[in-house]
Amino acid sequence: MSHDPKIHPVHDPEAASVRPSAPLVPRAASRSEQGDPAKDPLTQRPERSIPYTPLAPPRKRGRSCCCRCVCYTLCLLLLLVVVVGATIGILYLVFKPKLPDYSINRLQLTQFALNQDSSLSTAFNVTITAKNPNEKIGIYYENGSKITVWYTQAKLSQGSLPKFYQGHENTTVIYVEMTGQTRDATDIMTTLREQQQRTGNIPLRLRVNQPVRIKLGKLKLMKVRFLVRCNVFVDSLAANNVIKIQSSSCKFRLRL
CATH class of the missing domain: 1.20.5 (Single alpha-helices involved in coiled-coils or other helix-helix interfaces)
Structure with missing residues (x-):
């Protein structure tokens, strides 16, 4: 008895290693009646919204500097x-600085004449007493000072103080000669005579502008100016005569 040979299928090893690259069933064929599960809002995770925060403007470095x-x-x-x-x-x-003290002790008029051209020539000798009451401060009186004599707005004479050093607690008597010439002085002479007859005195003003240096111990400071203003009332203005000073008062001021 003969037997028919049986043929068995042989497994192909290369065929088993190859995987399908595409789904066997198209995606559209697997949709259900409710739609695509990939687009179902219940199955999708909601997206988080990040609130918008505006950025602060950059600082201006120039203004800060x-x-x-x-x-x-x-x-x-x-x-x-x-x-x-x-x-x-x-x-x-x-x-412990203290202000200096000044006084007019003597005033002599050596010339006071009205010239033919109506100008007035005058010459004064003035004695000034300067007191330095400070115990530890000295005063250097420098060149460039000016002293003037005025009647109302008219300058009669001018001169300058000598250069000297005034020590601690020192009193110095200063002699100053002043001369001057005033133009168109006819009205001034008339006013002087009327003033003397009416009041019995004549008001004069003395102005002193004196550059000085202050010495503190051994330290010599920068140059400043002493400004002295004196109001003097005299009995008359007679030439070659010592004028009687009825009253006088002086004020002192310091200017840098």
Whole structure:
């Protein structure tokens, strides 16, 4: 008895390793009646919304630097004021400065004549007493001073004080010669005579502008100016005569 040979299928190893690259069933064929599950809002995760925050504008560096410079400058000025104030306070406590005192002791008129051209020629000799009441401060009287004699708005004579040093607690008597010539003085002479007849005195003004240097101990400071204003009432203006001073008062001022 013969048997028919049986043929068995042989498994292909290369065929088993190849996977289908596309789905066997198209995606559209697997949709259900409710639609595509990939687009179902219940199955999709909601997207998170991030609130919009506007960015702050960039700072202006130039303005910030300018404000810093102004602040530094103000601080330096304030510090300088404090240092100067403290220094002045310490010097005041150490030296205890006092103002000088001036007085007109004697006034002599050596020339007082009305010329043919209506000009007035005058010459005065003035004796001034200057007192330095300070115990630790000296005064250097420098060149370039000016002393003048006025009647109302007319300058009669002028001169200058000598250069000298006045020590501590010192009293110095100064002799000054002054000369002058005033134009168109006819009205001035008339006013002087009327003033003397009406009041019995003649008001004069003496002005002193004196550059000085202050000496604190061994320290010699910068040059300043003494301004002295004296109001003097005399009995008359007679040539070659010592004028009687009825009253006088002087004021002192310091100018840098």
